[in-house]
Amino acid sequence: MSRRSFADRILDAALSGEATRAAIRDELERERDARSAREGRRAGDRWYLRQAVSVWAFATRDRWLGTPWTGQTPLLVGGRERLIQDLADGVRTLRRSPGYSVAVMLTLALAMTATSSVFAVVNGVLLKDLPYPDGDRIVRFDALRDGVPTQGGLDYPTIQDWRERFATVTSISAYQASEGVYVGDGIAEVWTGQATDRDYLRVTGIEPFLGRWYAGTESGLGAQTIVLSHEIWERRFGSDPGIVGRTIDFAESTWTVQAVMPSGFTILGEPFDYWMPIRRTQWSESRGTGVFQVVGRLEEGVSLEAARDELAAISANLEEVYPGEIRDVVLRRAVDVEREPVRAVLWVLFGAVGFLLLVACANVAGLALARTESRREELAVRRSLGATGRRVASQIVVESVILSMLGGGLGLVGAEVGVRGLLALAPPDLPQRAAIQTDPTVGFFALIVAITCGVAFGAVPGMRATRRGGLRPSAARSTSRASRRTHAALASIQVGLAAVLLSGSALLLRSFSEMSAVETGFVEPERILMVEMGLGRDRYGSAQEVLTFQQELMESVHALAMVESVGLSTHLPFTGSRLQAAVVREGEPYERGKGPQMGIETINGAYRDALGLELSMGRDPTVAPSGVEASREVLVNETGAALLWPGENPLGRRFSFDLDEGQVPADSTLYTVVGVVPDVSDGGLDHDVRPRAYYDLRDFRRQYSFITGRFFYLTVRTAGDPRAAVDPIRSIVRRLDPNAPLRSVSSLEALVRDTTLPIRFRTVALTLFAVLAGLVAMLGVYGVMAYGVQTSMRDFGVRLALGAPASGVRAAVLNRALVVVSIGLVGGLVGSLALGPLLESLLFGVSAWDPPTLLTVLLLSGLGGLAAAWIPAARASRADPVRILKAE
Amino acid sequence: MGGRSGLGEFEQLLLLAVVRLGDQAYGPEIAAELEQSVGRSVTRGALYSTLNRLEHKGLLTWEPAGGADAGSGAARRLFDVTPKGVAALRERREALLTMWDGIEHVIGGSS
Numbered sequence: 001m002s003r004r005s006f007a008d009r010i011l012d013a014a015l016s017g018e019a020t021r022a023a024i025r026d027e028l029e030r031e032r033d034a035r036s037a038r039e040g041r042r043a044g045d046r047w048y049l050r051q052a053v054s055v056w057a058f059a060t061r062d063r064w065l066g067t068p069w070t071g072q073t074p075l076l077v078g079g080r081e082r083l084i085q086d087l088a089d090g091v092r093t094l095r096r097s098p099g100y101s102v103a104v105m106l107t108l109a110l111a112m113t114a115t116s117s118v119f120a121v122v123n124g125v126l127l128k129d130l131p132y133p134d135g136d137r138i139v140r141f142d143a144l145r146d147g148v149p150t151q152g153g154l155d156y157p158t159i160q161d162w163r164e165r166f167a168t169v170t171s172i173s174a175y176q177a178s179e180g181v182y183v184g185d186g187i188a189e190v191w192t193g194q195a196t197d198r199d200y201l202r203v204t205g206i207e208p209f210l211g212r213w214y215a216g217t218e219s220g221l222g223a224q225t226i227v228l229s230h231e232i233w234e235r236r237f238g239s240d241p242g243i244v245g246r247t248i249d250f251a252e253s254t255w256t257v258q259a260v261m262p263s264g265f266t267i268l269g270e271p272f273d274y275w276m277p278i279r280r281t282q283w284s285e286s287r288g289t290g291v292f293q294v295v296g297r298l299e300e301g302v303s304l305e306a307a308r309d310e311l312a313a314i315s316a317n318l319e320e321v322y323p324g325e326i327r328d329v330v331l332r333r334a335v336d337v338e339r340e341p342v343r344a345v346l347w348v349l350f351g352a353v354g355f356l357l358l359v360a361c362a363n364v365a366g367l368a369l370a371r372t373e374s375r376r377e378e379l380a381v382r383r384s385l386g387a388t389g390r391r392v393a394s395q396i397v398v399e400s401v402i403l404s405m406l407g408g409g410l411g412l413v414g415a416e417v418g419v420r421g422l423l424a425l426a427p428p429d430l431p432q433r434a435a436i437q438t439d440p441t442v443g444f445f446a447l448i449v450a451i452t453c454g455v456a457f458g459a460v461p462g463m464r465a466t467r468r469g470g471l472r473p474s475a476a477r478s479t480s481r482a483s484r485r486t487h488a489a490l491a492s493i494q495v496g497l498a499a500v501l502l503s504g505s506a507l508l509l510r511s512f513s514e515m516s517a518v519e520t521g522f523v524e525p526e527r528i529l530m531v532e533m534g535l536g537r538d539r540y541g542s543a544q545e546v547l548t549f550q551q552e553l554m555e556s557v558h559a560l561a562m563v564e565s566v567g568l569s570t571h572l573p574f575t576g577s578r579l580q581a582a583v584v585r586e587g588e589p590y591e592r593g594k595g596p597q598m599g600i601e602t603i604n605g606a607y608r609d610a611l612g613l614e615l616s617m618g619r620d621p622t623v624a625p626s627g628v629e630a631s632r633e634v635l636v637n638e639t640g641a642a643l644l645w646p647g648e649n650p651l652g653r654r655f656s657f658d659l660d661e662g663q664v665p666a667d668s669t670l671y672t673v674v675g676v677v678p679d680v681s682d683g684g685l686d687h688d689v690r691p692r693a694y695y696d697l698r699d700f701r702r703q704y705s706f707i708t709g710r711f712f713y714l715t716v717r718t719a720g721d722p723r724a725a726v727d728p729i730r731s732i733v734r735r736l737d738p739n740a741p742l743r744s745v746s747s748l749e750a751l752v753r754d755t756t757l758p759i760r761f762r763t764v765a766l767t768l769f770a771v772l773a774g775l776v777a778m779l780g781v782y783g784v785m786a787y788g789v790q791t792s793m794r795d796f797g798v799r800l801a802l803g804a805p806a807s808g809v810r811a812a813v814l815n816r817a818l819v820v821v822s823i824g825l826v827g828g829l830v831g832s833l834a835l836g837p838l839l840e841s842l843l844f845g846v847s848a849w850d851p852p853t854l855l856t857v858l859l860l861s862g863l864g865g866l867a868a869a870w871i872p873a874a875r876a877s878r879a880d881p882v883r884i885l886k887a888e
Numbered sequence: 889m890g891g892r893s894g895l896g897e898f899e900q901l902l903l904l905a906v907v908r909l910g911d912q913a914y915g916p917e918i919a920a921e922l923e924q925s926v927g928r929s930v931t932r933g934a935l936y937s938t939l940n941r942l943e944h945k946g947l948l949t950w951e952p953a954g955g956a957d958a959g960s961g962a963a964r965r966l967f968d969v970t971p972k973g974v975a976a977l978r979e980r981r982e983a984l985l986t987m988w989d990g991i992e993h994v995i996g997g998s999s
Contacts (some may be wrong), residue, residue: 019952023965028916037903054933062937069940 001623002513007052009801012065014056020069041501049305056071066772078586083398088571090399100371100795104364105407107776108453111360112411114769115353117418118445120449122350123445124436126339130423131266133298134206136335139169139293139307144328154294157287158318158326162294168307173197174278176292180251181536181741184236184415188741190233190534191250193274194267194595200275203295204267211244226255227275228539230263238806250274252536264434284428285326295334302879307331324341338431342840352501352769357453359497359773363780365457366490368400370787372461373483379465386825389466396465396645400458401451408450412443424442425764427757449492460486484788488816491777491784492824495865498770498777499828503857505770506841507846510853515756521680521689522573523612525748529722530572531714531741532728541700547604549736554605556732562725567607570697572713573680573748576838581657585644586670588656596643597658599637599692602700602709608635608677610715618651623696633674638692641676650676653866661695669703722747762842774861778868784871796876806877813876817869824865825858832857894945895976898992902938903947906967913967915939939967942970947973 011028015021028051036044059069065083069855094101099843129135141162143153159174166172175196182191191806194200201213214225222280226248228237236620237243243257243500255276299305319326372379379392417439421435464483522528533553540546554566583598584590607621621633641650654670679689718725726745734742796809836848846853896904905921906913919935922928942948949970952963969977 019963020965023952023963024915024932026964028932051932054931055936056933058931058933058937062940065946067941069936322976 005049007045007049007257008053010056012051014052014059015069017069026403027078029057031317038124044677059398059621071098073767075406081547086395087402089395089707090402092401094399097371099407100367101403104367104403105410107360107364107367108407108450108642109355109410109414110772111357111776112408112446112450113414113418114412115357115440115449116415117422117715118346118353118765120415120419120438120442121422121436122346122750123441124343125430125432126346128435128441129265130251130335133431134205136333137298137300138203138334139296139298139304139331140334140337141172141296141329141331142337144330148334149330151293154232154329155287155291156292156315156496159292159294161318164315165317166296168308168310170299171202172200172294173200173203174292174294176278178274178276180884182236182248182250183739184248186738189409190741190743191273192777193272193276195276195278197278200267201663202297206265207260208259209262210241211257212657214275222692224253225258225277226254227259227261228257229261229271229273230265231271232273233260234763242756257868287322290381291351297346303883304331304504311526326367342430344838345537345758348463348838348842349502349765349769351835352504352671353495353765354778355501356769356773357449359456359494359776359780361453361775362490362493362497363783364403365460366487366780366783366787368461369394369464369483370487370783372396372465391549392460392465392637393459394542394801397455397458397464398868400462401454404454404457405447408446408453410854411450412438412446415442415446422472422765427761429745431784434462450503460490460544479497486785487784488820489786491780491820492775492827494773495821495824495861496827496831499771499825499857499861500831500835501766502861503832503854504835505767506765506853506857507839507843507848507850508759508766511842511844512756512759512763513842515759518681520752521613521678522616522748522752524717525752526609527718527720528612528748529714529716529718529725529729529745530748530751531716531726531745532572533712533714533733533740535710535737535740539739540708540710543709547698549740550604552736553714553732556736557714557725557729558606560725560728561718561719564659564719565606565609566714566716567603567605567610568697568712568714569604569607570709570712572600573611573715581654585586585658586654586656598643599690600642600657600695601692602695602697604697607715608694610717611680612717613677613680615677618673621674622694623698630671630702632671632699633696634671635675635694636673637679637689637692639689640678641673641693682695759844774864775803778864781817781865781868782872784820785813785869786875788816789813789872789876794827794886796879797881800879801881809879810873810877813873814866814869817866817873818862820871821862821865825861828861829854829858890973895980897948898928898930898934899942900977900980901928901972902935902942903969906948906969907974907977914964915967918967931992943971946987947976967972 008025011021011025012336022398028048031051032044033043034047035047062068068517125367128139132138141154142149142151144150145153154174157176159172162169174195177192178195179190179192181188195284198214201208208227209230211227214227228243233243240246243260246257247254248257249255261275310804311329311331315326315329315682324774334436374779380391383389419436423433464486470596496726535549537548540549552569554568557563558566580597582595584595599707615635616638618635622631622634624631636644636650643654648671652672652674654672656669658672677694682688682690682692701709714729716722716725716729728744730742733742798807799809832854899965901922902918905918908925909917914933915932916937918939919930919932922930939948939950943950947966947970950965950967953966
């Protein structure tokens, strides 16, 4: 009946008296079983675990305070009074050794700063609950494309079917990204928001700060109501308490403010400026047109697996009714989706600071051991006066815990800065940033770690002190030899741990270097400026109005002295965010869902010149004048040409494409390839180049009017620093249309650099920890060699007196160091190989077991260790035999 | 008020619960009694720690009793208040009654 679990092991560790243990376990198990019968097995097991932890905590406390439970031995001899006395004695003793105390404190403070800082990030991002009630019950539905989840991609009719049929998931809500221009007090700015179903807010369970969420609509156009974010309400409306019910002009229409959300409200980690009811259009009504994202809430007590089973059953059912129109969908917890991209790297960093802390603990254990050796006579006297070995050991442990807690306290203060540093390094899309702080949980973690470290490094000299060394010279020598071996082992451990960190850091540095060396294909991206523009629908309702503005803008910008060429695109290069469509070569049959995919990019003006894309072959497309049929000529990139016509000349070849899944393209929409351009990076340096076709916007619009061109990226190649063109361009835009805001401005080089932010974050952080660990390990090697030399000075003196060369003595010391370091490096190599798979997903262009990288780290670590031993070796070789023997 | 009994509030409640339960004064029953009578929920760690402390002070004792129930061969611990524990409880009661005397009209309620 009893199931041996983690809780059982905790109880076994807590209770050592057989009768007491059996009785308490029996009682707890009975209560657990009774609860399981009443409330379910999970509830019973959770209660059992909580009680096991509380029993362990109280039993341990009582052992320390001298009131152990029946059958247990006290941990601290003499109870609470002795503890207080030990604390007072410990402080006095440490004050007499300021050098030692400061060295230990600072070493631990350094490691604890790193550990507490990383834990604060891990806690905020991965461990804390979402800021909504039962946030882990929020789930997302995402369509699968080639087995990979895409964001959303779902159609409204399917969503309505789910709403009617699902029992395990409620509040199923569709939503879409939305944006528009708000003009107020003469200032135009772009707001980003969401168009949502009315149930959307029920998913989070958060109520508005003012007003009520909109009732929404199930059919027809959305009501003209808007919900504002707290930040927008404060910033643009002066925190007006009467805002609810007021009308505002937004996105070329009039809206009634329905509510204001609380401060800091985010949906799934993203802050938005507004929410409005979803607008149903012809696009949204067709099954198979996937433009929505969907969230829902798991019912109380329902598992994700049960919901997934229900989804599979419903999908199978719908497929029978609508064959071929039902997408594969994956159901995941929203919190998992948010955390997934950063989970691996954060745990790797946490492991890394754990290694750093171990290195620091091994280092200070060595210092503590050396100090205990220097107090050998004092301790021997105390033992002879009646103090037991355990009493002496507990005093040493108390001293260590005092230092460790002081170091931990300093580390916590340092973590305030450390967290800010990590956040500054981290990519901007790190989830739950607001939850990352040095809060009581981090403080409690630091306390536990500090106490554990203090006990651990104090136990090393403590165990040594329990031995009856006495004052006999022979005993002193053997104790010294044993101490040297322990010191050497500690140094080897430090070297091994540091080597693992250094290997990881070296691999990440290689990855960063490989990624930075990837050819983007852009020519001199540091001279290319990208200006994001958005035009309002009221002034630019027709294609001609949009094109006229674009033309005037490009001509005015081209007239600037520093500008070499100007063009524009409706998509941002390098971000991968563009339309994809299935393509069909001329004369080939079309099979829905099959065939190659190609990206669509619509461009205008001298876009190709601005990006520096020279034609590999052919010419630019001709644009037919308005009123004449479109020319339907396109450029393709080299990957696209190789995909469609491998090994052949693509010029003059034709193809059509299926922009909306389900629509069979007509013959009249054949496009002719007239030119080929080189590949440019797509979606990041670590992404492969994808096939792409470039269409002239003026031509494309005639066929596909949903590409309005109102949102576009002006692409400007400048003669010098592109930042010099920003203000002149801003003035031009203001002159042409004061209500047309510049949404963002950046150089292409900055965009490229931003995609390396994630790898830069982990590389810099891990390298910092690795270098710290390496330095501490070098200090450890120095310490052990210095200690070894000091205790062996007599031997060196004798050797030199007998005629041994100084170089020989030096070599002997360095050989000893080589042994210590080599043992550490062997362990480090094994550790690196074993932990390699954990790092694999974070690397680019290099394997986790890359031999040159690992061997280089081993070699440099070895040299570092020998360098650390050089000074003690030199000191040994300069020993004055006369002085030493006189002192004897 | 007599000598100091050194009884904390929770220790007092625990001893009283043991007295009330009589020959049913096992750990879980004591916890249930506290919860039902005074609405005090207690973790098992705190419960066993306090029982242990009272035993150290000589106010409580226990004996193995009724262990061989289905599913477990462990003897349960049946707790009982010692004469010293009874004396300590009486002392606390006297002290409280003395302090309450004459102020019911101020605080109100029945004693």
